[in-house]
Amino acid sequence: MKIQPVIMSGGSGTRLWPLSRRSHPKQFLNLVSDHSLFQDTVLRLSGDADLFSSPLIIAGKDHAALVEKQLAQIGVKAADIILEPCPRNTAAVAAVAAAWTASENPDALALLAPADHHIEDTASFHSAIKDGAIAASNGRIVTFGIKPTHPHTGYGYIQSGDDYCKNVFEVAAFKEKPDRETAETYIAKGGFYWNAGLFLFHADAMLTELDHHAGEISKAAKQSLEKCGTIGTAKILDNTIFSQCPSDSVDYAIMEKTDKAAIIAPVDIGWSDIGSWSEANSEDGDHVVADCQNLTIRSDGPMISAVGVEDLIIVATGDAVLVARKDSAQDVRKIVDELKRRGREDLL
Known part of the structure; x- marks a missing residue:
């Protein structure tokens, strides 16, 4: 059974400010390779014509030109590009994706994948998809449980339950982002995995569950797709x-x-959601440092110089500079919140 990739590209990436902006959010930035996160995601789900159909892209309305430009740069033609007039979170995206797939590629399994994540081991990822396809073909909505490498407090966790089939389990529980002590308990106990926000399902199964558990979302998403307009080719x-x-x-x-929830686990693919500057490549742009340790330095404008400092994030653009301790990387969004409060739309 073929996989219909659905690339979710509606995020804003506020913790990657000042490089990530509303007009050019993190998924369209080159943060870990010579391609953007969006391009890497598309290529990862386009390389095997026997496994994957052409991708469906769901993005914000302001990013239509970016999506088309970056697809052209890597020589991939989307099956369709669907634009959201306003953000409504991932359940609405899942509903639109399921409705589109049911109409356009009804024999496929839909794979809902964020555009702004990084995966190092594509071959192992494809293998996990094939394992999950067995359960998804039987009506399960399958999520991916990433093998944790440390007690991360910025991710949600999924606890696996009884065996379902090869490498796939029932879901025992979903856990919110834990404190450090709780995360350490999860790691020590085993059977707890990072929630990657990846979902594999047959369109009919997702639509049935949406109708049952989230009827308003299902109805609005399907009707908005039925009455959609066009912007260029999107x-x-x-x-x-x-x-x-x-x-x-x-x-x-x-x-x-x-x-109907199931989990593929453990998925060991070198995954990261690139949720903060501490997870991006440590150096980029023009800089000079002396007697420094453990710095993340990025610049798309001025040269950055640093002397005698450690454990810092320093990011410069043409109109803003960020300096933060690495242990405060998750708090960069507080700067964005303050800029919103001050009405500094020019910096957002």
């Missing part, structure tokens, strides 16, 4: 309908309620 969901869609995640709206 479709745009009907704004009047889609703007009324409740905002919720796949995890809360579906996965924590359904009895």
Whole structure:
């Protein structure tokens, strides 16, 4: 059974400010390779014509030109590009993806994948997809449990339950982002995995569960797709309908309620959500340092120089500079919140 990749590209990446902006969010930046995160994701899910159909891209309406430009740069033609007139979280994206797949590629399994994640081992990722396809073909909504490398407090966790089939388990519980002590307990106990926000399912199974557990989201998403307009070669969901869609995640709206949830685990693929500057490549741009240790330095404008400092993030653009301790990398969004409070739209 072929896989229909669905690339979710609606994120804003506020913790990667000042490089990540509304007009050019993190998924379109080259943070870990010579390609953007978006391009790496598309290529990762386009390389095997026997396994993957052409990708469906779901993105924000302001990024249509970016999506088309970056697809052209890597020589990939999307099956379709669907634009959201406003953000409504991942459950609405899942509903649109399922409705589109049911209509355009009904024999395929849909793979919902964030555009802004990094995966080092593509071959192992493809192998995990094939393992999960067995359960998804039987009506399960399958999530991917990443093998934890340390007690990370910035990720949600999934606890595996009874065996279902090869490398796939029932889901025992979803856990919120833990404190350090709780995360250490999860690692020591075993059977707990990072929640990667990847989902594999047959369109009919997802639509059935959405209708049952999140009827308003399902209805609004399907109707907005049926009445969509166009921007160039892309479709745009009907704004009047889609703007009324409740905002919720796949995890809360579906996965924590359904009895169809399953988990592939452990998935060991070198995964990261690149959720902060501490997870991006440590050096880029023009800089000179002396007697420094453990710095992340990025610049797309001025030269950065540093002397005698350690454990810092220093990021410069043409109009802003960020300096933060590495242990405060997750708090960069506080700067964005303050800029919003001050009305500094020019820096957002």
